Every structure is written in C-alpha cells, then in structure tokens.
Amino acid sequence: MATGRTHRPATRSRGIPEATVARLPLYLRALTALSERSVPTVSSEELAAAAGVNSAKLRKDFSYLGSYGTRGVGYDVEYLVYQISRELGLTQDWPVVIVGIGNLGAALANYGGFASRGFRVAALIDADPAMAGKPVAGIAVQHTDELEKIITDNGVSIGVIATPAGAAQQVCDRLVAAGVTSILNFAPTVLTVPDGVDVRKVDLSIELQILAFHEQRKAGEDAGHDDEDSDDARAVAAREARRAVREVREAAAKAAPAADGSTGASDRKGPDGDVPAVMPA
Amino acid sequence: MATGRTHRPATRSRGIPEATVARLPLYLRALTALSERSVPTVSSEELAAAAGVNSAKLRKDFSYLGSYGTRGVGYDVEYLVYQISRELGLTQDWPVVIVGIGNLGAALANYGGFASRGFRVAALIDADPAMAGKPVAGIAVQHTDELEKIITDNGVSIGVIATPAGAAQQVCDRLVAAGVTSILNFAPTVLTVPDGVDVRKVDLSIELQILAFHEQRKAGEDAGHDDEDSDDARAVAAREARRAVREVREAAAKAAPAADGSTGASDRKGPDGDVPAVMPA
C-alpha cells in the first residue's frame, strides 16, 4: 500500500503490524480527548468505543507496544498518550513541505491537525511565480526553484504533494533527489519512487467511487431481484454473461473505430481525466 | 473500515472483495489514461504497472467481475472502462452535497475529479450566514437551514462532511435523517451512524502520522543497534521494559497530578486537539 513499486520484500520491517500502526493515530486522538477532559484511566472497552474499533483489536494492538495497562483497572490515559506518541515518532517534530498551493494545498497549510501533532510546515512551494511571496496560513509561498535548498536547509524528510497530476512525478523526483524519504500524495497519479522511500496516497475521487459502489448495491437490493443468495447468483450471472458479453463486444469493436483524442475535451480543466467514453449496453 | 460502528455482520454483502472494490477506481483511472492515448488493448502486466499493483492481483480482481480479457492478447481498454464504470455504479450520476465550505470544502468543490466520474455537486452548504449566496466553484453556497430540503429535492444519497470536528456528528445525523446513506468524512472524528449507512473517512493528520512512524524507523535503522533481528529484539525489549516502565509510571503518577485544562492552550485553533502533554522519559 505504501511504496509505489517494489515495496520492501518483508525484510527487517517486522515488529508492529501495519494495520496496527494505522490505528495508533486513532487511539491517540481518542486519548487526547480524554486527557483534555481530565479522565485519568480508561478500559479497553471504553477507549475502543471512542476510537470506533472493537476492544479485542485494541488490546491486541497495544500488546505490540508492551504491557501498558493495569489488569482489573484499565489504561492510564496520560501515560498511554506518551507511549503512543513516542512509538509514532511524534515526540520529535517533523518539518514538512507542501508543494502545490492551490485550493487543496492552502487547505492543508491551514489544517490545524498538522501543527498539533509534531508536524511543522517548514515551507509552502508553488510553481506559479505570481504566488511567490504571498502569505498562506501565515507562511510566504516560495517558488519551486528553491525546492532543493529548502529541503536541505530545513532537514525536511516528509513532503506533501498537492500539485496537479501532471506535475506530481516530477516534483516527487526532485523531492526524493533532495533527500525526502516519505511522501504524502494528493495528486491522482501513481508515483514511482526508489526503494526506501514511502509513499502514501490520499485520493478524493477514489473514496467517492467506493461509496458509489456500495450505494449502488444498496439500491439494487431494495429494487430488483428478491432475496436469493446474491452470492452465487452474482458469480453465476457473471459466468453466464461471458458468452453474451463476448458477442456484444465484437459487435461494438466493429461499430466503434477506437476513440482518438479528437473529442476536443482534453484541455486542462483539472488534475483528473475527463468523463470516460462509455459504450452502449 | 466503513461503518462507524456495528458494521454489517457479513450479511448479504458477498460478491466482490472489499479490497478489490478499493482498487477498481485505480484501474479505471489507468484505463482512462490509456483510452485517451487511443491504446486499444493492454496486458495484465502493463495495466498492473500503470496502476501500481502486481499483475496476479489485477487478474484476480478482474476475475471477480467476469472474464473480460482475451487469452493471448489482453484486455480491450474501452470495453473494460465501461465494465468497471458499470460495476462501480458510475454510469449513473450521483448528486452529492458538500457540507462545510472552509478551505477544505472549497478545495473539494473545485476538485475536477468529482465532476469527471459520475459525481455532480448538487449543493454546497455552510453554517455561516455570511457565506450564504457566495459562489464557490460556480455554485452558490446555501445555509445549513436548507439542508433537509436540498437533500430531498435533489435525491442526494451521498454527503461529504468537511466541517470542523465539533459539528461533524450533528451534520451527519441531519444528513442521515434526511436520507443520505453514504458519507465521506473529512472531519477528524469518529462518526456514529445507524446500520445501513456507510462512512468512509479521510484523515490528513493520520496519514502523516503513519509516515512519521516509518520515517522514524528508517532513522533508527541507520543509527543505533546493528544488524540483529529487530524482530525478536523488539519484542524482548518491550517485555523487558515492563518492569522498568511500571516503576517510571508510578513515579510519574505521583509527580504529575493529572493534567487539567489549565495550560491555557485549549482555545479554538483548529478542528483538532492541541499538542498532547508529554510525560518525562
């Protein structure tokens, strides 16, 4: 999930399961909230509820960090906050740069959650010369030319890419060449990085598409076919459809002479592609 | 992963593995790019490379949809685009509302990827009366009072929450009551929803924290201890540390009389909490 390609082949990275790491920030947030309300201890049950997971999972997760609870009582909130922060590496502060100060980049720069957990926005970088010097979230935007110098001078190892898709790989390459080893990518592209560099991707439209899938399925349940096992029904239907499908396809192949770019729509309207040409059912 | 709590207990939702569904949008994007370059067919190997996965996984994923390839040749790009779009429910268009038009909400409204794949921004909603009527991304912002009416009139079933954390649950409840059954949540809170409602969460600071964890680990590898199995070493260390840890903790418990809110920092600086109070090592 992390590295764009050739992700470390299960080498030395044992220790804490990736799935657990992904939940630690969740626990941390819940614990911080409890801490602010001066709650001294929590049971796995309570904390799990606050974090939106089940308690067995939470206890298992914590067991990878060590035995930080007290049997018969629960977990000391303050202490656990510290332990998780330390495990996540949030007791040091990480300078990050944000590249691409469009709508999204600005939103990120203004996002309180960054500053609040060991992250410090070291610089905002944009390719547009007109942006240079403008303050966003109280920080003056710098031009891309300065990228390498900024990385080096500030010892930045984490970069956030919020550029259009077309610029992302190039920015990524420059970040990596300058010494960045972790990248959070908001551009809708697959980034290729050398071994040892981590990439995490956040993709707004993908999340929506996944929701649409489930939404569609819900609608289908209420409407058409009644209660039969949609399990096998689905598989069978798919298999049965192959023949028919192949026929349709051949017909379509003859009818549609392979789209060329001449629809005149491939301008520059956004980071994403256009509406896919859809074939007739 | 989806529902905030009590996620459907493996009822009727068999058919396509969730992991596969999550990758379909990725394939779709890669295919769309190929389609725009008028590439007629791809092999699983090529497409997998473009999508950043391995080819066996891709073929397995496609096998859940049916047999849409041609042995010895590969997949017909246009045809596959259509099939995946259909499977994801993108051949119909989904009206969505975005609630909370701050920096992030505006960024989302302007995001090209929404409109480009079957999603249509039906309305932008904000609680600030001063925002009402202002155009963002060409759409006039409406006040929260109108929420229920907007949902109903437009037949909206997908909602995006980009409000501060404090308002999220309340907004969520109203959306659900009005008929929304899928929610994309950008606020850093765990949302509780009734059964049958899907929630997906995108959390910027969590992604960064996960990166920080790996980053820290990289640094640790180069520096301190040499090549020994950090696998067992870690477990042993953790276990050994328990005694010591417990002592420290008791000492700390006596020293620090449980934090109250009096650090004067819990103002209203962002949607997230503040820096967690950290105990001495």
Added chain:
DNA sequence: AGCTGTGAAGCACTTCACAGCG
C-alpha cells in the same frame, strides 16, 4: 471480581503456478 494480555482459531486477501483458451 474485573480487565488486561495473548495463544489459538478463523477469515480475508495475496501470491504462486499452471491449465486452458485464442
């Protein structure tokens, strides 16, 4: 008596490797 910590069982996804079709 209560709640944590954890082996063991169960489940889901990934990867392998090859039969089978075009």
Added chain:
DNA sequence: CGCTGTGAAGTGCTTCACAGCT
C-alpha cells in the same frame, strides 16, 4: 506460443476465549 483465469498455498489481520494479574 502468449496471456488470461483460477485452484491451491501462503500470509497477515481479526476475533475468540480464557489464563493470569491486581
């Protein structure tokens, strides 16, 4: 002969259920 489609093996995560502290 090449590439898909897929059983079977492998891996990692989740859930169960209870032993063991406090």
